[in-house]
Amino acid sequence: MGLDAVVFDVDGTIADTERHGHRVAFNLAFERLGLPYRWDEDEYGRLLETPGGEHRLRGYLAARGVDEPDGSRLAAELHRTKQAIFLDLIRRGAAPLRPGIERLIDDLTAAGVKLGVATTAGRSWVGELLSTLLGSRRAAAFEVVITGEDVARRKPDPEAYLLALESLGCAAGASVAVEDSAAGVAAARAACLACLAFRNGYTARHDFGLADLVVDELGGPGGPAVVVANPHGIDVESFVGVATLTRLREAAA
Numbered sequence: 001m002g003l004d005a006v007v008f009d010v011d012g013t014i015a016d017t018e019r020h021g022h023r024v025a026f027n028l029a030f031e032r033l034g035l036p037y038r039w040d041e042d043e044y045g046r047l048l049e050t051p052g053g054e055h056r057l058r059g060y061l062a063a064r065g066v067d068e069p070d071g072s073r074l075a076a077e078l079h080r081t082k083q084a085i086f087l088d089l090i091r092r093g094a095a096p097l098r099p100g101i102e103r104l105i106d107d108l109t110a111a112g113v114k115l116g117v118a119t120t121a122g123r124s125w126v127g128e129l130l131s132t133l134l135g136s137r138r139a140a141a142f143e144v145v146i147t148g149e150d151v152a153r154r155k156p157d158p159e160a161y162l163l164a165l166e167s168l169g170c171a172a173g174a175s176v177a178v179e180d181s182a183a184g185v186a187a188a189r190a191a192c193l194a195c196l197a198f199r200n201g202y203t204a205r206h207d208f209g210l211a212d213l214v215v216d217e218l219g220g221p222g223g224p225a226v227v228v229a230n231p232h233g234i235d236v237e238s239f240v241g242v243a244t245l246t247r248l249r250e251a252a253a
């Protein structure tokens, strides 16, 4: 059994969307609705503990005494406004691809590995982000895109990954997930997927004890892969590609 599919998370994995993308869009939405709230980089890092932009807003407003039903109504209006602003920020380049992702996608598609997405985020911008950052050919390689609007339960619940595998027609045991957060890794492992954790500035202090390999860099022209944890002791190429992910799947089986 080789490697049948790889399912990617989006925010913080495929692209660096949170710090200069979503956070800025949330703040501009607050401003546009005449609200005094502003999220600096550190506070936003803490708020990321709540997966899902609208849920994050609802929790934040509730903590500031905005009672129901006003809280849900305001969170929904803010989130709609934020999504439109975020789309514009994507087009302006505010959410760059993470280094090595393009090369990994090319390596996987060249080997005939199926690709999917499982994200907590809303559907309104995911497709545009993939095509804007990856180009139409690479974006088209993603046969299925599961978003927060397709599931009843968000990560760390495995529902998004289970739905992605079902849609791809692939078994968990023959597939690998790529994630940036502890909640995402927990979701992938709960779906019985082997999981590569690709840390970023906001998730570097997360507990990645469930991950099968943890890296800070995938490797590429800019330098070799930077491995943080390798619990199975697998051989990791200088660039994390098909061979490494296949070994990962085998070791996690």
Ligand code: XBP
Residues within 6 Å of the ligand: 009, 010, 011, 012, 018, 022, 050, 051, 052, 053, 054, 118, 119, 120, 121, 122, 123, 148, 155, 184
């Ligand atoms: C991370 C999330 C998302 C984003 C905001 O998603 O929690 O909610 O922070 O996007 P991922 P929305 O699973 O891709 O890491 O406002 O569209 O929810």
Ligand code: MG
Residues within 6 Å of the ligand: 009, 010, 011, 012, 013, 179, 180, 181, 184
């Ligand atoms: Mg993520």
